[in-house]
Amino acid sequence: MTAPVTRRTALTGLGASLGGALAACSPRTAPGPKRQVTLRMSWWGGASAHKATLEALHLFMQRYPHIEVRGEYTGFLGHLERLTTQIAGHTAPDLMQINWYWQVLFSRDGKGFYDLNRLSKEIDFSQYDARTLGMGERNGHRNALSVGNAARLFYFNRTTYDKARLALPASWESLLAAGPKMRDALGDAYYPIDGTFQDFIAMARSRIVQKTGKALVDDVNKRLNCTAEDIAEMARLYAGLTRDHSLPAARVRAAFGNVAQQEMRPWINGQFAGCYLWNSSIDKFTDTLRPGEHVELASYPLIPGATDAGLLYRPAMMFAINHQTPHPQETALLLNFLMNDPVGVRAMGLSRGVPSSAIARRTLTEDGLMTGLKRDSEAELARLPITVLESPWFEHPRVRDGFQDILEMQGYGVIDEETASRRLYDDINAILTRVIR
Numbered sequence: 001m002t003a004p005v006t007r008r009t010a011l012t013g014l015g016a017s018l019g020g021a022l023a024a025c026s027p028r029t030a031p032g033p034k035r036q037v038t039l040r041m042s043w044w045g046g047a048s049a050h051k052a053t054l055e056a057l058h059l060f061m062q063r064y065p066h067i068e069v070r071g072e073y074t075g076f077l078g079h080l081e082r083l084t085t086q087i088a089g090h091t092a093p094d095l096m097q098i099n100w101y102w103q104v105l106f107s108r109d110g111k112g113f114y115d116l117n118r119l120s121k122e123i124d125f126s127q128y129d130a131r132t133l134g135m136g137e138r139n140g141h142r143n144a145l146s147v148g149n150a151a152r153l154f155y156f157n158r159t160t161y162d163k164a165r166l167a168l169p170a171s172w173e174s175l176l177a178a179g180p181k182m183r184d185a186l187g188d189a190y191y192p193i194d195g196t197f198q199d200f201i202a203m204a205r206s207r208i209v210q211k212t213g214k215a216l217v218d219d220v221n222k223r224l225n226c227t228a229e230d231i232a233e234m235a236r237l238y239a240g241l242t243r244d245h246s247l248p249a250a251r252v253r254a255a256f257g258n259v260a261q262q263e264m265r266p267w268i269n270g271q272f273a274g275c276y277l278w279n280s281s282i283d284k285f286t287d288t289l290r291p292g293e294h295v296e297l298a299s300y301p302l303i304p305g306a307t308d309a310g311l312l313y314r315p316a317m318m319f320a321i322n323h324q325t326p327h328p329q330e331t332a333l334l335l336n337f338l339m340n341d342p343v344g345v346r347a348m349g350l351s352r353g354v355p356s357s358a359i360a361r362r363t364l365t366e367d368g369l370m371t372g373l374k375r376d377s378e379a380e381l382a383r384l385p386i387t388v389l390e391s392p393w394f395e396h397p398r399v400r401d402g403f404q405d406i407l408e409m410q411g412y413g414v415i416d417e418e419t420a421s422r423r424l425y426d427d428i429n430a431i432l433t434r435v436i437r
Helices: 047-063 079-088 102-106 130-134 158-163 172-186 197-212 228-243 250-254 279-286 328-340 342-348 358-366 372-383 397-411 417-435
Strands: 037-044 067-074 095-098 144-150 152-157 274-278 295-297 314-321
Touching: 037 047, 037 079, 037 328, 047 067, 047 328, 047 342, 067 328, 079 102, 095 102, 095 328, 130 144, 144 279, 144 328, 152 158, 152 197, 152 279, 152 372, 158 172, 172 228, 197 228, 197 274, 197 397, 228 397, 228 417, 250 397, 274 279, 279 295, 279 372, 295 372, 314 328, 328 342, 328 358, 342 358, 397 417
Parallel strands: 037 067, 037 095
Antiparallel strands: 095 314, 144 314, 152 274, 152 295
């Protein structure tokens, strides 16, 4: 659902109560005369993200009375298609929320979005580390700014593991070994970890990158950045995890219907006793657990000698400015307000995960919001070696679907492990050659 929002709009349907005292003026002020302008901003999310963003826009318009902001918000489903149509038709909003890999769809040469380097007077880039800034750059142009960085980590149901008298897995070997032990202790319905095929692909990628110390995709040579033997690890790991009852096989998961992972009955009641999940999404998983189930973050497994954890640590989402906007300075003021101004930061809260801005994290920490699994996850990410930067082409839909199609065929017994290993190398290389231009 999409709806416009202005200063005069009654924010009904979201239960938002807007108000609050106006805070001290931001050091970033609008340049030039205060001409009246209207901006459009688009984003996707759930009710909590909509409510938080609408409140932030309200406070921004109080701060800058000469700037009107209209919000256009939807769920994630269909948002990319909508934005694609807008960009193609030159009707895109001034400020837009995008996914990290959308840069290769809309800005292959780096010129598809407004170069934020030209807006350094309005946007405080000093709040971001070099790696975070680099993930928004293409060909020397700063396309987008990360709202918050995320990575998949291992979370386990401590209640179930205690019931089975097992320690939480802290190595790849202990994860494989947990399957038979949990089955013997609690029965066939219990598994140490659950996940979709996409979860598993990310997990296997992590292990391969730990071995090679390199990104999985080489976007310069348009192919996998590993050997056929390296990529065969995906097929072997899937076969091992499902064979040893550590991961539910495809047919087991399918029996519970096409529902969100956190809404599957075995997750809710603790039978699927773990997940490999984006740290920005853990709350929606813990929220569905039945009373008495307790989830903990596990130490991330590393193979001996690994110099990198192999995490796909990248922006959970980003903000980009339309390169055709007639109001770049005012749009930049809005971006900075949402990302770096304590007033905007407090309004946005943790609705989009832990912010990547240093001042935003400090503000929310001082307000007592960085607690529990969010705090633990940030501490684990700070502890791990994370130097390898994956190519955004790894998340291109055709590449993603190519991996999944092959592993699904293996999972349902259409092809064997050896065939899956060969196709993971040959087919994915062929797809990369076609899509990377």
